[in-house]
Amino acid sequence: xxxxxxxxxxxxxxxxxxxxxxxxxxxxxxxxxxxxxxxxxxxxxxxxxxxxxxxxxxxxxxxxxxxxxxxxxxxxxxxxxxxxxxxxxxxxxxxxxxxxxxxxxxxxxxxxxxxxxxxxxxxxxxxxxxxxxxxxxxxxxxxxxxxxxxxxxxxxxxxxxxxxxxxxxxxxxxxxxxxxxxxxxxxxxxxxxxxxxxxxxxxxxxxxxxxxxxxxxxxxxxxxxxxxxxxxxxxxxxxxxxxxxxxxxxxxxxxxxxxxxxxxxxxxxxxxxxxxxxxxxxxxxxxxxxxxxxxxxxxxxxxxxxxxxxxxxxxxxxxxxxxxxxxx
Numbered sequence: 001x002x003x004x005x006x007x008x009x010x011x012x013x014x015x016x017x018x019x020x021x022x023x024x025x026x027x028x029x030x031x032x033x034x035x036x037x038x039x040x041x042x043x044x045x046x047x048x049x050x051x052x053x054x055x056x057x058x059x060x061x062x063x064x065x066x067x068x069x070x071x072x073x074x075x076x077x078x079x080x081x082x083x084x085x086x087x088x089x090x091x092x093x094x095x096x097x098x099x100x101x102x103x104x105x106x107x108x109x110x111x112x113x114x115x116x117x118x119x120x121x122x123x124x125x126x127x128x129x130x131x132x133x134x135x136x137x138x139x140x141x142x143x144x145x146x147x148x149x150x151x152x153x154x155x156x157x158x159x160x161x162x163x164x165x166x167x168x169x170x171x172x173x174x175x176x177x178x179x180x181x182x183x184x185x186x187x188x189x190x191x192x193x194x195x196x197x198x199x200x201x202x203x204x205x206x207x208x209x210x211x212x213x214x215x216x217x218x219x220x221x222x223x224x225x226x227x228x229x230x231x232x233x234x235x236x237x238x239x240x241x242x243x244x245x246x247x248x249x250x251x252x253x254x255x256x257x258x259x260x261x262x263x264x265x266x267x268x269x270x271x272x273x274x275x276x277x278x279x280x281x282x283x284x285x286x287x288x289x290x291x292x293x294x295x296x297x298x299x300x301x302x303x304x305x306x307x308x309x310x311x312x313x314x315x316x317x318x319x320x321x322x323x324x325x326x327x328x
Contacts, residue, residue, distance in 0.1 A: 001204045005074060006194070009208050010215035013066040017219025020058050025223065025230045028052035033105050051228060054101045055220060056236020060094045062216040063209070063243075070208045081136055082250050083205040085129060086243060092125040093169050093242035097234030112234065119166065122242075126165040129246065130158045142254050145320075146327035164245040164254060171264040172241030173234060174271060174290045179226035181292060181306045185263045185313040186240050187217040192260045192317035193247045196324055206250055213243065226303050256324050262316030263309055267291050 029052050064087055071079050099121075100112035113121075140157035141150045153160060176182040194210035220236075223229045241264075248257035258265055270291035277285045287297040295305045 001074065001198065001207060005070065006198065006207070006211050009066060009070045009211045010218070012069065013062045013212040013215030014219040016062040016065060017058055017216050018222055020062070021055075021220070021223045021230065024058050025052050025055070028054060028230070033101075051231055053105070053231040053233040054098065054235050055224065055230040056094060056097060056101075056232040056234070056239055059213075059216045059220050059232060059236045060090060060239050062219065063090060063212045066212040066215065067205070067209045070212070071205045074204055074208070080205050081132070083209060085132060085250065086206065086209045086246050089125065089129060089165065089242045089246040090239050092128075093122070093165075094235055094239035096121040096125070097173075097236065097238035100238070101233040101235050122166045122169060123162060125242070126162040127158070129165065129249075130161045133161075133249075134158075139252070141252075143252055145253075145256050145259070145323045160254065161249060164249060164257065165242050167268075168245035168248075168257065168261065168264070169238045169241030171261070171268040172244070173237040175264050175267045175292070176232065176234075176237040177290060177292050178296075178302050178306050179228035180221055180224050181309055182232065182237055182240070183217045183221040183224045184306065184310045186244070187214050187221070188310065188313040188317050189244060189260050189264075190214050190217070190240075190247075192321055193244065193251065193253070195321055196253060196256070197247065197251050199325055200251075206247060209243075210247055213240070226306065253324065256320050259323060260317050260320035262319075263313045266312075270294070 033052055033054055067083060067087065068079065071083055096113075096118065100118065103112040140154055141152045142157075142160070143150050172182065172186065175185060190210050190213040194207055194214060197207040197210055217240075220230075220232065224232065244261065245257060248254050248260075267290040270286055271289045273285050274289040277283055286294040288294055292305050292309060295308075296302065300308075
């Protein structure tokens with residue numbers, strides 16, 4: 001696959017999102033689909049109440065259309081099962097997030113689906129993915145990055161897939177707390193996987209999908225950067241989290257996901273540490289979790305926190321690419 005195809009893929013997704021946003025954002029505002037800000041969050045966020053949310057619909061739409069257009073253009077024989085899996089995960093988790101967002105808006109509260117309802121939906125999607133892969137004869141080993149070591153998991157691979165899809169969707173969801181934070185860090189992470197898929201994976205449609213996500217996120221960032229005119233909501237964050245895990249699975253880069261998605265891992269760990277510390281000692285390790293709120297309460301501006309996390313995301317992405325490409 002030549003570079004022009006990669007550039008065109010990102011450009012199409014970017015343009016779809018940028019051209020759709022000025023139409024869709026006022027539509028969300030007319031429907032009064034505004035964000036409800038949790039009261040226990042930073043007080044400075046209260047001014048964001050009412051900002052249109054569910055912008056993830058635009059992201060998902062752009063990715064699906066771009067991926068199918070470019071897949072049919074580059075592979076006239078037909079769309080591969082890998083791309084259908086990626087689109088299924090993206091749309092499936094996106095619909096789950098849509099329900100969560102919709103309930104929050106209708107009920108005018110910060111709680112949508114219950115944790116059990118959300119988990120059940122995530123598990124069903126993950127299990128469907130595993131059985132489709134099993135039917136296709138997909139290998140059930142994992143590779144140790146930077147080595148030639150492969151560990152066969154057999155049916156244990158189902159547990160790994162469930163853990164990756166559910167864990168990643170929730171981790172990415174936790175990162176979506178500041179203007180442009182998730183859009184930027186996710187664009188970097190998907191870009192890294194796009195490079196890795198292009199470099200070492202024979203299925204071009206995975207590369208196309210990853211770069212379609214990058215283009216859509218960059219287009220969304222035009223309207224989501226501080227001060228945000230629209231939020232992606234759980235519709236976008238759950239879809240992105242599931243999608244990046246699916247890419248890692250299909251490219252056999254399961255462990256590399258932990259490195260490339262380092263920002264998402266740290267954000268999740270900050271919540272886990274905070275909860276364990278408070279329940280066992282009654283004390284908080286951070287001023288607030290996820291971690292980005294901790295730095296806000298230390299006095300950092302929102303833009304400083306976001307750009308710092310982007311930079312950290314770039315470092316993790318470069319490290320993941322180096323370990324997978326440079327050491328092999």
